[in-house]
Amino acid sequence: MADPAISVTGVDRIFGKSRKQVVALKDVDLTVAAGEFVSLIGPSGCGKSTLLRLVADLDTPTTGDIRVFGKVARQARLDQDYGIAFQQAGLLPWRTVAGNIELPLKLHGADAAVRKNRVAELIELVGLTDFAKSHPDQLSGGMQQRVAIARALAESPKLLLMDEPFGALDEITRERMQNELVKICAETGAAVLFVTHSIPEAVFLSDRVVVMSPRPGRITGIVDVRADGLAGAHDRTERARDEEGFFHAVAEVRSLLHGTPETATAARGVDNR
Amino acid sequence: MAQIWNRFRAVILGVLGVAAVVVTWDLYKALGPEEGVLVGDTRVLPRTTDLAMPHSWEMLQRFGDPVTGLPGAPDAFDAVFDASMFSLGLAARGWVIGVVVGLVLALVMSRLRIVESALLPWVILSQTVPLIAIAPLVRRWGSEITIFGHVWSSEDSVAVIAAYLAFFPVAVGALRGLKSPDATHLDLMRAYGVGWWRSLVTLRLPSSVPYLLPALRLAAASAVIGAVVAEVSIGLKGGLGRMVIDYAVAASGDPAKPWAPIFGAVAIGLVSAGAIGLLGLVLRPFRLTGASNG
Numbered sequence: 072m073a074d075p076a077i078s079v080t081g082v083d084r085i086f087g088k089s090r091k092q093v094v095a096l097k098d099v100d101l102t103v104a105a106g107e108f109v110s111l112i113g114p115s116g117c118g119k120s121t122l123l124r125l126v127a128d129l130d131t132p133t134t135g136d137i138r139v140f141g142k143v144a145r146q147a148r149l150d151q152d153y154g155i156a157f158q159q160a161g162l163l164p165w166r167t168v169a170g171n172i173e174l175p176l177k178l179h180g181a182d183a184a185v186r187k188n189r190v191a192e193l194i195e196l197v198g199l200t201d202f203a204k205s206h207p208d209q210l211s212g213g214m215q216q217r218v219a220i221a222r223a224l225a226e227s228p229k230l231l232l233m234d235e236p237f238g239a240l241d242e243i244t245r246e247r248m249q250n251e252l253v254k255i256c257a258e259t260g261a262a263v264l265f266v267t268h269s270i271p272e273a274v275f276l277s278d279r280v281v282v283m284s285p286r287p288g289r290i291t292g293i294v295d296v297r298a299d300g301l302a303g304a305h306d307r308t309e310r311a312r313d314e315e316g317f318f319h320a321v322a323e324v325r326s327l328l329h330g331t332p333e334t335a336t337a338a339r340g341v342d343n344r
Numbered sequence: 345m346a347q348i349w350n351r352f353r354a355v356i357l358g359v360l361g362v363a364a365v366v367v368t369w370d371l372y373k374a375l376g377p378e379e380g381v382l383v384g385d386t387r388v389l390p391r392t393t394d395l396a397m398p399h400s401w402e403m404l405q406r407f408g409d410p411v412t413g414l415p416g417a418p419d420a421f422d423a424v425f426d427a428s429m430f431s432l433g434l435a436a437r438g439w440v441i442g443v444v445v446g447l448v449l450a451l452v453m454s455r456l457r458i459v460e461s462a463l464l465p466w467v468i469l470s471q472t473v474p475l476i477a478i479a480p481l482v483r484r485w486g487s488e489i490t491i492f493g494h495v496w497s498s499e500d501s502v503a504v505i506a507a508y509l510a511f512f513p514v515a516v517g518a519l520r521g522l523k524s525p526d527a528t529h530l531d532l533m534r535a536y537g538v539g540w541w542r543s544l545v546t547l548r549l550p551s552s553v554p555y556l557l558p559a560l561r562l563a564a565a566s567a568v569i570g571a572v573v574a575e576v577s578i579g580l581k582g583g584l585g586r587m588v589i590d591y592a593v594a595a596s597g598d599p600a601k602p603w604a605p606i607f608g609a610v611a612i613g614l615v616s617a618g619a620i621g622l623l624g625l626v627l628r629p630f631r632l633t634g635a636s637n638g
Contacts, residue, residue, distance in 0.1 A: 129531050149537045161528035165550050165630045178536050
């Protein structure tokens with residue numbers, strides 16, 4: 072069988088030294104299959120972004136092993152096996168939309184004709200053809216984020232890492248972007264690791280939702296959305312938001328986030344953390 | 345259309361600003377008390393005699409008259425123009441040296457934290473040393489140097505002293521600029537697996553432009569001041585620095601004369617600021633940096 076897109080085994084990440092040390096991640100195991108859409112959800116400080124950064128090799132685990140398509144994370148980064156998008160679109164303001172999308176291709180020495188075609192394709196994919204020559208400051212937040220996604224897709228990666236890419240958008244733009252992302256993922260067939268703190272977003276987009284809790288950051292449960300009767304992430308339409316399975320999965324994730332119902336009741340009024 | 349109007353308005357406002365200074369000067373001279381305005385024993389506004397405050401038009405006229413009463417003396421304008429060009433040339437050399445040194449320092453400091461910690465205090469300290477104290481030192485050390493057959497001259501000393509003032513804003517400004525990219529941009533570069541040099545060219549240099557331009561302008565002004573002051577300290581003839589001293593001697597008999605080199609200094613200051621303005625036009629696309637909320 073082919074290597075999974077991501078496999079994380081026994082990972083700890085500890086920041087700081089001796090007394091001041093903070094355990095950001097404790098004993099994390101996670102596997103993301105090729106083409107699978109997995110969301111990480113949890114309150115602030117649960118280490119979801121840290122985990123994504125470890126997979127991207129923007130940070131290194133204190134202990135444990137991370138493999139991307141069977142390679143160590145560093146090699147996968149150097150081989151450009153993933154595309155990445157952050158909460159901040161992070162576009163270079165002095166480059167046009169086309170120039171920004173082109174950037175990774177240019178940095179990795181793709182020749183001009185190839186770049187031009189690929190950029191035209193991607194701009195079309197994210198529906199910004201009319202804005203190819205605009206600069207980022209002329210675009211709305213949602214449009215900027217679309218450019219960032221197009222840039223992440225530039226080298227046709229089989230894995231997308233997304234760190235709250237829609238976190239700064241308003242609710243309406245956000246749902247539209249989610250619909251588009253589902254479409255894009257279906258077209259590219261890429262696996263996605265998606266960090267969010269919105270439960271409906273996680274459920275709507277994902278095959279599986281990984282619920283995390285803080286202090287120390289760890290995985291408390293995994294909800295398989297498909298088991299609730301929703302289509303796989305790639306075949307989903309916006310109608311999925313109205314299906315019963317959707318609400319069921321949302322409730323499931325919520326109860327995992329807030330602990331089991333019994334302990335939640337027992338703790339109420341006692342623990343006001 | 346609106347743009348042309350804005351241009352036009354800027355020019356009008358500029359002219360009005362200069363006119364306001366001239367008018368204030370001559371109005372005060374006409375209406376102010378002969379002895380100036382005193383609060384207790386302290387004179388807060390100057391005397392209005394012709395000696396202390398020549399008419400603005402006299403200062404202008406003075407440019408058309410010969411420098412001295414000697415036969416064959418050049419017009420003051422020609423003399424000031426030559427001296428200004430001389431000083432501007434030295435200031436430009438100083439600026440170039442200062443910018444190169446400042447940029448190199450900023451690059452090294454941004455590359456290695458430890459170098460920044462070691463070097464930055466000295467960079468700042470360097471500007472607390474009075475220029476007139478280092479001028480003779482530079483000259484003396486310089487006189488012992490020969491580079492590839494080029495014998496160190498007083499001009500070189502002046503240029504180096506101008507550079508001594510000019511490198512500072514560049515070093516500090518460029519360092520700030522090189523460190524200005526967002527964390528997201530830096531993460532992105534790392535994710536792309538590009539090295540220090542590529543990310544310098546693609547990311548750090550372009551995003552340092554908005555910090556660099558004001559620094560370069562400041563460096564230009566500093567270089568002009570440095571060149572003029574160094575000419576005085578070193579005693580180099582031919583530039584505005586010596587001219588200021590020489591002409592000041594004539595103040596009692598020819599009160600408009602000392603103003604001539606001062607206007608020369610203002611003029612070369614404006615020319616150098618203008619040159620940086622042109623540079624700013626070339627680098628215009630990169631000035632968008634930081635304006636984006638993305």
